[in-house]
Amino acid sequence: MSDLKVQAAVSDGRGGTVVQELVLPPKVSRLRVESSAVCGTDVALHGGGLKQPAILGHHVVGRVDQLADADAAALGVAVGSRVVVEEYVGCGECVECRADRYRLCPSVDLWTGGERVGMIPASRGSGLHGGNAGYLELGVHHRVHPVPDHLSIELAAWALPLANAVDWTIDTGCSGPGKHVVVIGPGYHGVACVAAAMASGAASVTVLGRTSSADRLDMARALGAVPELSDDGAVRRVLDRVGPVDIVVDTIGSPQTVATALALLGRFGVLVMAGLAGVDSAIDPTAIVRNMLTVRGVRGRSPEAVRRAIELLADGSTGLDSLPTHFVSLEQVGETLQAMGAGKGPVTPHVVIDPWLLVEADTAHSRPLEATP
Ligand SMILES: [Zn+2]
Ligand SMILES: [Zn+2]
16 A cells, blocks of 8 residues: 545635645545535635635545544444545544534634634645545544435535534424524525425525525525515515514524514524624514524534435435536635635535546636536
């Protein structure tokens, strides 16, 4: 066995990314990366959120390519398994890890200096600790979930955003048959929350967004949601159409969106707070008390939510295959994240890095969904 040379997009955390060849030593457990879906966290890390250069990419799907014996037992999968890799590499020993709440392990908590897949310094070990590379190094504390082979690359790449949405909308918000749901913000996770609410059998799903998000609102409509512009009349229009709302998932978290949510919710309603745009906002507690509301913050997702998201994708009931996928090569990672940071990214929220996609620098970025002979 010999070293494996791996192409990787290494981001400097100051807005620059270059493709470099890194080396994976023999006998190391590794994943051959199939896709690495981009989310807002990547854009923030790329624009100035990294302390040291790192390979970004924390929504990773791939195939287990090689396994050390100790890792095989811990990971619970075999060589050849197609899996989604969570970004949480917990310590395995703390109270949270032992309770399978590894998303709350101090070692992965970004508020206390923790780190995750997609932000671990490239200077550490092989450096291959993010999805934007041909291979990802695996270890005993990685968390992986099997993905059926029949799922398309496009749908499999939705696994973690949809898992977040399942956790927030169904597990935390209690979306289900008969429930009226409003999702605020038609971004990547907002669209996924629409899909989760629809899959749960909600009576109605409304998505609120600005005129600048018209294309995303149309995509949410294709999933079954009713889009509404978030103007002064939005609350009245929603209340007139569906009555008091049972669940609001706020993916923005600004003073305005929280006020909108509190105005929409009826008795025993649930406000799920999944965004943090307005940390200084003071919340008027009147509606919370009067309507006996539940306000819940959410962070990431449970392992059970990942398994259910994969099941939903596999049984074809999410509708997410109707959304376009914008594929990006390793060479295009920097320019794509920069464009997204400037608000000039692709129209679709589903931006997926395919590390094996080789494109000429001047060709169109989007890969056709079906190969032409
Ligand atoms: Zn993310
Ligand atoms: Zn831990």
